[in-house]
Amino acid sequence: xxxxxxxxxxxxxxxxxxxxxxxxxxxxxxxxxxxxxxxxxxxxxxxxxxxxxxxxxxxxxxxxxxxxxxxxxxxxxxxxxxxxxxxxxxxxxxxxxxxxxxxxxxxxxxxxxxxxxxxxxxxxxxxxxxxxxxxxxxxxxxxxxxxxxxxxxxxxxxxxxxxxxxxxxxxxxxxxxxxxxxxxxxxxxxxxxxxxxxxxxxxxxxxxxxxxxxxxxxxxxxxxxxxxxxxxxxxxxxxxxxxxxxxxxxxxxxxxxxxxxxxxxxxxxxxxxxxxxxxxxxxxxxxxxxxxxxxxxxxxxxxxxxxxxxxxxxxxxxxxxxxxxxxxxxxxxxxxxxxxxxxxxxxxxxxxxxxxxxxxxxxxxxxxxxxxxxxxxxxxxxxxxxxxxxxxxxxxxxxxxxx
Numbered sequence: 038x039x040x041x042x043x044x045x046x047x048x049x050x051x052x053x054x055x056x057x058x059x060x061x062x063x064x065x066x067x068x069x070x071x072x073x074x075x076x077x078x079x080x081x082x083x084x085x086x087x088x089x090x091x092x093x094x095x096x097x098x099x100x101x102x103x104x105x106x107x108x109x110x111x112x113x114x115x116x117x118x119x120x121x122x123x124x125x126x127x128x129x130x131x132x133x134x135x136x137x138x139x140x141x142x143x144x145x146x147x148x149x150x151x152x153x154x155x156x157x158x159x160x161x162x163x164x165x166x167x168x169x170x171x172x173x174x175x176x177x178x179x180x181x182x183x184x185x186x187x188x189x190x191x192x193x194x195x196x197x198x199x200x201x202x203x204x205x206x207x208x209x210x211x212x213x214x215x216x217x218x219x220x221x222x223x224x225x226x227x228x229x230x231x232x233x234x235x236x237x238x239x240x241x242x243x244x245x246x247x248x249x250x251x252x253x254x255x256x257x258x259x260x261x262x263x264x265x266x267x268x269x270x271x272x273x274x275x276x277x278x279x280x281x282x283x284x285x286x287x288x289x290x291x292x293x294x295x296x297x298x299x300x301x302x303x304x305x306x307x308x309x310x311x312x313x314x315x316x317x318x319x320x321x322x323x324x325x326x327x328x329x330x331x332x333x334x335x336x337x338x339x340x341x342x343x344x345x346x347x348x349x350x351x352x353x354x355x356x357x358x359x360x361x362x363x364x365x366x367x368x369x370x371x372x373x374x375x376x377x378x379x380x381x382x383x384x385x386x387x388x389x390x391x392x393x394x395x396x397x398x399x400x401x402x403x404x405x406x407x408x409x410x411x412x413x414x415x416x417x418x419x420x421x422x423x424x425x426x427x428x429x430x431x432x433x434x435x436x437x438x439x440x
Contacts, residue, residue, distance in 0.1 A: 066390045067097040069132030070120075072104040075139050077348050077363070079107030079371035082136040082156075084379040085114040091383065092119030096390050101129045108371040134395060136382065140164065146171040152413065154395035155179045156382070159410065162336060166425040169416050176414040178395050184418075185408030196243055197377040201367040203247025203303070206330045207255065209366070210236075210299040213328045213352065213359050220359070221326035223298060226255030233258045237293045239314060239339060240303035241268035241282070244332050246275055248301050253278070260293050263304070285314055295322050300329045302343070306336035315340045317355070325357040335364035399432070406432065 068091065070083055081104050083091070088098045098120040102112050112122045123129050130148035135141070137157035141149070146168075149155065155172070159181035172179055182194040211225040212218055214234070227233030234257040238245045241263035249272065252259050260281040263269050269282040283289050294300060294315065300323070304314065320329070320342045331343040338344075342355040346362045348369070353360050367374040385405070389398050398405045399412070410418035415430045422429035 065095055065097060066134065066386070066394065067099060067132040068386060069129040069135045070098060070100045070104050071126060071129045071135065071137060071145070072101040073138055074142070077365060077368060078138050079368045080138050080365075080374045080378065081105045081108050081110065081371075082138060082375070082378050082382055084376050085110055085118040085120075087379040087383040088115055088120045089118035091386055094387055094390060096386060097121065097132075099123050099129050099132055101126060105375070108375040110372075110375070134386070134389070138378075140168070143167060143171050146175060146177070149175055149177060152176045153178075156182070158182045159184070160335065161421065161424070164421075164425075166427055169411065169421065169425060169427060172411045173414045173416070177411060178399070178409065178413055179411035180395070180405070180408040181410050182408070184410065186404040188402075188404050190404070193381045194378065197381060198367045198374065199243035200247050201370060201374055201377065202332055203244040203249075204251050205366050205369055206244070206248050206301055206332060207236075207251040207299075209330060209361055209369075210301075210328055211255075213361065214298065220328070221298065221324075225252070225299070226257050228256075234298045235296050236260070236299045236301070237262070237290075237297040238301045238303060239263070239285070239290075240301075240305065240333070241265065241272045242303060242305050244303035245301070246272055248303065249276055249280065252299075253280075257299075260297075262290055262293070290314070291319050291322065294319050295324070297323065298327055300327065302329065302331040302333050302339040304333050304339045306333065313337075313339060313341050315342075317341045320358055321356040323356070323358050326359070328359040328361065330361045332366060334362040338362065 070081065091098055100115045100120045100122055102122050102124050105115060116122050127148050130145060131150050134154045134156060135149060140157050140160055141155065155177050185194055187193045207225060214220040214223045214225055216222040223234055225234050236252045236257045236259045238248055238259060238261045241261055245261060249259050249261060261269065261272060262283050262285050264285050273280060273282060320340065329340055331338045331340050333339050334343055334345050342360060343362050345364060346353065348363055351361055351363050389395060392398055392401060399409055409432060410421060412432055416422055416427055417429055417432040419429055
């Protein structure tokens with residue numbers, strides 16, 4: 038039994054009383070925060086501070102013991118904030134709303150309450166028809182982090198994790214360029230009298246923006262490639278200085294890759310899957326000891342030589358070029374990422390309890406509706422229906438039937 042904890046009950050830690058009562062006329066909402074089972078996933082969706090705010094507004098938060106340990110949040114932190122710490126995984130999955138990072142396994146779906154709401158990443162490339170059928174059998178309403186929009190049409194979770202990934206990739210590159218890791222022995226950036234590191238960034242979205250900022254701040258030379266001219270203009274405007282930009286023509290890209298010390302793959306998937314833009318031949322012509330970081334690996338990647346790796350074994354070499362293809366780079370900085378996710382989902386949960394549940398959120402807010410791919414036992418995403426050969430129903434028609 039851990040020391041320094043308050044008295045244990047049969048199911049977990051005693052919680053403090055919430056200072057505020059549930060608003061009159063509101064139904065109490067319960068939120069389950071299970072521990073992630075993947076060894077690669079170290080984030081948690083809510084911070085203890087967020088749990089305190091939710092508890093003060095009448096939301097019961099049930100946290101599985103150990104859920105926040107990798108992000109350095111203890112059970113005591115959550116308990117002091119008003120959460121109920123549970124040692125029963127089944128109890129956590131019985132909540133009205135289950136908040137996860139990774140999508141649940143088929144076994145975890147079976148533990149969920151009939152008609153509950155699931156909010157997690159979807160990771161479409163890793164899903165199957167059985168996953169959707171499992172949700173349908175339980176009449177689960179499922180919301181995907183990747184598709185969720187905000188009130189101004191942005192994608193808050195994608196944006197937040199892309200900011201973190203973009204800033205982190207240069208730190209990763211610095212690690213594997215160093216002599217300590219048997220790299221090229223280069224500093225990422227430049228010093229007086231020594232030519233700066235050459236960085237190529239494929240893609241001009243949020244990951245590219247933050248990677249470019251970090252690389253430029255360290256003194257590296259950067260080249261940014263993307264097929265959308267408006268994205269190239271935008272990244273120059275956001276960075277606030279003249280940088281090399283180009284469309285994805287094979288000759289220019291091949292030449293830049295041959296001179297690069299670091300290559301970042303940051304192309305966003307279009308129509309559900311990324312397009313390979315760097316062939317194995319291009320990789321073979323790169324300098325030995327150079328590093329490729331494929332941030333888009335979770336959507337198929339943009340290098341022909343890419344294959345998914347893990348935090349335990351993050352790299353491999355092809356043609357003596359280091360490949361780093363870990364899909365959840367933000368998990369390397371789990372505490373920062375957890376706070377970022379918490380800032381997004383806390384207001385959503387507060388609105389949810391104000392309205393009376395997830396279904397009312399769908400009915401009232403189009404920006405929330407965008408994230409829904411399964412509604413009360415029916416698949417509502419046309420892309421997923423085509424991918425898995427399943428029938429789907431238009432969500433607008435299902436909502437219209439409420440009248």
